[in-house]
Amino acid sequence: MALTDHCDVFASFHEDGFNRIVEHIMQQRPSLFNYATPDLVQSPDRLCERIVVHPAVSQAENPLIKQIDYLPIIGYDGPFGFSFGLQLTDLKIDFHPGNIINLPPQLNPPLSEQTLALTARACAGLSCPDPEFIERLIRLLPDPDDEKDKRDDSPKPPLNPMPYERLTCFCLEVFAVVKAVRQNGYLSLRLQGMEIKDILPAGLEDSIECYISTMLKLVVFPKVRIALEDLTFEITDYLSVEPTPISADVPFNPDVSKDQIAIFANLI
Amino acid sequence: MSHVNLAVSEAAFGKLVDKLTENISFSKTDGGDFGPFTASYSAGVRFEGGDIDLKDSPDEVVINELDVIYDPLSLTVGIDIPEICVGGFCIIPNPFGGCILRAPRICLFEGDPDASFTLDLGGLIESEISGGFNVVARYFNNPDHAGLTDHQAHEQDKANEWQFFLDPRWLDLDIIDISDTVGNILDGIIDAIVDDLLGGLPGWAKDAIRFVLGGLADLIRGILDIGDDIDEWLSDLLGVSLGLFDFILTFIADKLANENPVFSFEDPYPMLPTSGNLIPVLLPIRNVNPDITNVEFVMTADVG
Numbered sequence: 029m030a031l032t033d034h035c036d037v038f039a040s041f042h043e044d045g046f047n048r049i050v051e052h053i054m055q056q057r058p059s060l061f062n063y064a065t066p067d068l069v070q071s072p073d074r075l076c077e078r079i080v081v082h083p084a085v086s087q088a089e090n091p092l093i094k095q096i097d098y099l100p101i102i103g104y105d106g107p108f109g110f111s112f113g114l115q116l117t118d119l120k121i122d123f124h125p126g127n128i129i130n131l132p133p134q135l136n137p138p139l140s141e142q143t144l145a146l147t148a149r150a151c152a153g154l155s156c157p158d159p160e161f162i163e164r165l166i167r168l169l170p171d172p173d174d175e176k177d178k179r180d181d182s183p184k185p186p187l188n189p190m191p192y193e194r195l196t197c198f199c200l201e202v203f204a205v206v207k208a209v210r211q212n213g214y215l216s217l218r219l220q221g222m223e224i225k226d227i228l229p230a231g232l233e234d235s236i237e238c239y240i241s242t243m244l245k246l247v248v249f250p251k252v253r254i255a256l257e258d259l260t261f262e263i264t265d266y267l268s269v270e271p272t273p274i275s276a277d278v279p280f281n282p283d284v285s286k287d288q289i290a291i292f293a294n295l296i
Numbered sequence: 297m298s299h300v301n302l303a304v305s306e307a308a309f310g311k312l313v314d315k316l317t318e319n320i321s322f323s324k325t326d327g328g329d330f331g332p333f334t335a336s337y338s339a340g341v342r343f344e345g346g347d348i349d350l351k352d353s354p355d356e357v358v359i360n361e362l363d364v365i366y367d368p369l370s371l372t373v374g375i376d377i378p379e380i381c382v383g384g385f386c387i388i389p390n391p392f393g394g395c396i397l398r399a400p401r402i403c404l405f406e407g408d409p410d411a412s413f414t415l416d417l418g419g420l421i422e423s424e425i426s427g428g429f430n431v432v433a434r435y436f437n438n439p440d441h442a443g444l445t446d447h448q449a450h451e452q453d454k455a456n457e458w459q460f461f462l463d464p465r466w467l468d469l470d471i472i473d474i475s476d477t478v479g480n481i482l483d484g485i486i487d488a489i490v491d492d493l494l495g496g497l498p499g500w501a502k503d504a505i506r507f508v509l510g511g512l513a514d515l516i517r518g519i520l521d522i523g524d525d526i527d528e529w530l531s532d533l534l535g536v537s538l539g540l541f542d543f544i545l546t547f548i549a550d551k552l553a554n555e556n557p558v559f560s561f562e563d564p565y566p567m568l569p570t571s572g573n574l575i576p577v578l579l580p581i582r583n584v585n586p587d588i589t590n591v592e593f594v595m596t597a598d599v600g
Contacts, residue, residue, distance in 0.1 A: 031303035032592045038303040045299020048599035049567060049579060056577045057568070084447040088575045254567060261302055261561040261595070266312050295308055 034277040037269050039260045040290035043123045043144075050119050053252055055082045059091040060251055064113035067189040069093045075113045076153040076197035098186040099154070108165065109186025111155035113195060116202075116248070119148040123287050134223040135205050142284050143220060146204040150224075150240055153195030161191050201225045202240060208282050208289055210271060214253040215282060215291070219245055259291055269293035298583070298596035309357070309558075309593045310348035313462070316558050317343040317362060320551045327372075328538060332519045334374040334409060337538055340367050343425070343548070355430055355588035357462055362425040364469065364544060368418040371534065374409030375489075375519055377512075382504035402501050404493070411489045411516075415482065420475040421530075423541070425548065429462035431558070431586040431593065446564050447575050455564075458584050459557035460595070464549045469541045471531050479526040486513050564600075 031038040041049070054061055058081050068074055072092050079092050098109025122128035126139035129147045139145050205220040222241045227233035256271070257264040272278050272292035283290045304312070320343055327336025346362030384401030440454035449455045490512045494502050509515050522529045535541040552558075564578035580600030587594045 030305075030589065030591045031301065031594065032305035032308075036305040036308040038301070040301045042297055042299050044297070045599045048299065052579050052599070053568065053577050056575060059574070084445055084575050084578075087445060088447065088573070090574055251571075252568070255569075258567055258569075261300075261565065263302065263304065263312075263559060266315055266559060267304075267308055269308075295311065 034275070035272040035292035036295045037260055037263055037267065037293040038290065040288045041259070042288045043121055043128065046121050046123070046289065050121060052082075054117075054119060055080055056085060057251075058085060059094045060248060061116040061119070062093040062113070063096050063115070064093045065098045065109075065111045065189060066095055067111050068113050068195075069095045074195060075115060076151040076195055076199070077115045077117050077149075079115075098189055100186050105184065106165070106169075107184075107187045108157075108190045109188070110157075111189040111192065111195065113151075113153045115151045117149045117151060119146070121146055123284050123289055125285075125287070127287065129203065131205070132203055132223045132225055135203055135221050139205065142207065142280055144206050144208060144284055144289070146206050146217075148202045149199045150202050151197060151199040153197040155190060155192035156196050157190035157192050165190075200227065200236065204241070204244070208284050210256065210282055210291075211253075213256055215256055215259065215289075216253040217249045219249070256291055256293075260293065264293075268296040270296050298585075299598045300581075300596065302595040302597075304593045306348060306350050306591055306593075309350065312558050313346070313348050313357070313359060316462075316552070316556055317346065317359075317548075320548060320556060322547055324540075324543065326538060326540070326543075330537060332376050334376075335371065335533060335538060337369065337371050337534065337540060339369045339540060341365065341369075341544055341547075342367065346425075350588050350590055350593065351428075352589045355586075356465065357429045357431060357588060357593075358427070359429065359462075360426050362427075364423045364425055366418055366421055366423075368416065369421065371415045371417055371530075372412060373415070373520065374412040375516055376408045377405035377410045377493075377515065377519065379403060379405050380505060380508055382501050382508065399500075402497065404497075404505065411493060413485045413489060415478070415485070417478065417530075420478050421534075422472040422474075423469055424472055425467065425469050425545070427467035427549075428465040429552065430465060431588060432461050432463045433584045433586050433595075434459050434461060435563070436560070446578055450562065450564075450566060450576060450578060451570070455562040457557075457560045458563050458581060458597075459560040460586055461554065461557050462552040464553060467545050467549055469545050471527075471535070471541075474527040474530055478530060482522075482526060486516050489516060 058079050062079055064075060072079055081092060085092065099112045100109050120129060122145040124139050124141055124143055126137065126145050129145040131137040131139065131145055202222065202224055204222045207218045207220055209216050209218050219241055222237050224233055224237050227236060270293060272281055272294045274281060278292050281292045321341060323340045325336065325338045327334065342365045344363045344365055347360045349358040349360060351358060381401055381403040383399040385399050386395035387399055388395070388397040390396045436457040436459050438449065438454050438456050441449040441456055444452065444454060446455070494505065494512065505512065564580045566576045567579050568577035570576045581597050582600040583598045585596045587596070
């Protein structure tokens with residue numbers, strides 16, 4: 029059977045190749061996968077995981093890390109906050125049928141048709157401040173009686189990190205089941221389910237899963253969508269094509285099966 | 297297993313080849329001296345149409361009946377007629393010797409050429425090219441890339457490329473038709489030349505020339521070596537003597553094999569474009585292999 033029996037242009041990427049693409053994206057767009065407070069942006073070597081980047085990132089003075097605010101100390105109104113970093117590493121994809129990633133039982137393995145499994149390590153690090161510094165800070169706290177007449181009660185974002193020796197790090201293994209969809213000329217990912225291994229209690233696990241899944245949906249997936257025409261190696265510079273409509277012959281477009289993702293297009 | 301498969305149907309590959317050939321054209325002027333006559337042409341040549349047939353074992357893209365459009369094509373011919381002198385004979389001889397009155401001596405065809413004409417052949421010759429080609433992938437090391445990083449080269453449109461060329465295995469040009477009107481036009485031109493050459497001469501001189509040379513029109517045809525078959529003469533003159541058809545074949549073979557890829561893409565390949573100040577995501581593409589089956593063109597490659 030020919031690859032173009034039911035279309036004019038066919039492009040497919042095997043999961044091994046797609047994982048190479050993911051590696052290149054992580055190395056050339058590190059700020060999509062690394063988030064940290066300003067002090068860690070200045071000293072990325074203090075983060076939990078070393079960031080491997082393509083030399084062009086530094087040459088172009090692209091950020092390695094997306095800067096986030098210092099983590100506030102709830103109820104404390106002073107200028108200090110926690111340093112914090114969150115990193116996604118070791119991102120891997122496994123197209124149906126699953127044979128690279130062992131999905132946890134909560135995601136109902138085996139991988140269902142037309143889906144792909146995704147795994148990554150989510151590593152977070154929090155600065156635990158030097159106790160002496162906390163003691164000094166306590167001495168500088170305003171007298172609660174002086175606070176009575178304070179009019180402005182709105183919280184202010186902390187502006188400075190508390191001194192610390194090193195981040196306290198932990199890494200979680202994240203698993204997800206994702207659907208590849210075609211949307212407005214782009215290949216995008218839609219999260220179907222997510223699971224983080226070995227966290228108790230369940231409420232903590234659910235909360236972290238909720239946070240990371242929201243981050244994937246709102247931040248990472250929208251920014252790594254790939255234009256369908258870019259999957260066809262610029263053949264569309266030469267030919268006018270449109271996606272092949274769904275039919276009995278082409279039931280899925282894109283088609284995630286046989287360890288690859290494939291797209292079909294017809295001449296206009 | 298290869299990381300990437302890109303397949304293009306025979307119909308889509310035909311469109312690629314159409315776009316390719318439609319963008320190939322040239323203009324050329326050339327000529328030669330063939331003793332009793334000179335000939336030169338001025339040609340503009342482009343290509344249209346044609347059908348594609350893909351073949352497996354061995355891999356071959358066959359282009360059938362690619363129309364060669366001559367626009368314009370003018371053929372200029374200069375004719376050197378052997379010099380001939382008539383008259384000068386004695387009308388009234390002198391009985392004591394010599395001649396009292398001589399007829400005027402008229403020498404003709406002293407120039408070189410004595411006459412020339414231009415045939416406008418644009419649209420009057422139909423020819424087609426057919427050929428069999430292998431598809432070869434070549435890596436184009438862009439000389440302008442030197443000293444730049446891949447990302448800089450991409451931004452400055454100086455990236456290296458993978459290019460796919462049609463490398464000819466065989467190539468033919470067939471003259472399909474030379475319009476009948478060419479013969480009529482040529483006849484008219486030769487008649488006009490005869491009138492022009494002999495127009496000012498007295499009747500006796502014309503008779504004398506006809507006596508010496510036979511018909512001048514036949515003489516011109518003889519000088520040009522025009523036999524009964526105008527098509528063959530024109531085809532030989534343009535194709536063999538002036539080498540136009542060989543030039544067309546050599547030209548298109550070189551363009552297809554070395555200069556105009558049927559398809560190309562940057563390496564490293566831009567998978568994600570520049571976003572704000574963020575660099576594009578470039579993928580090195582390795583182990584690129586083209587393959588042709590009876591129904592499609594397939595490229596396999598790996599992401600490096």
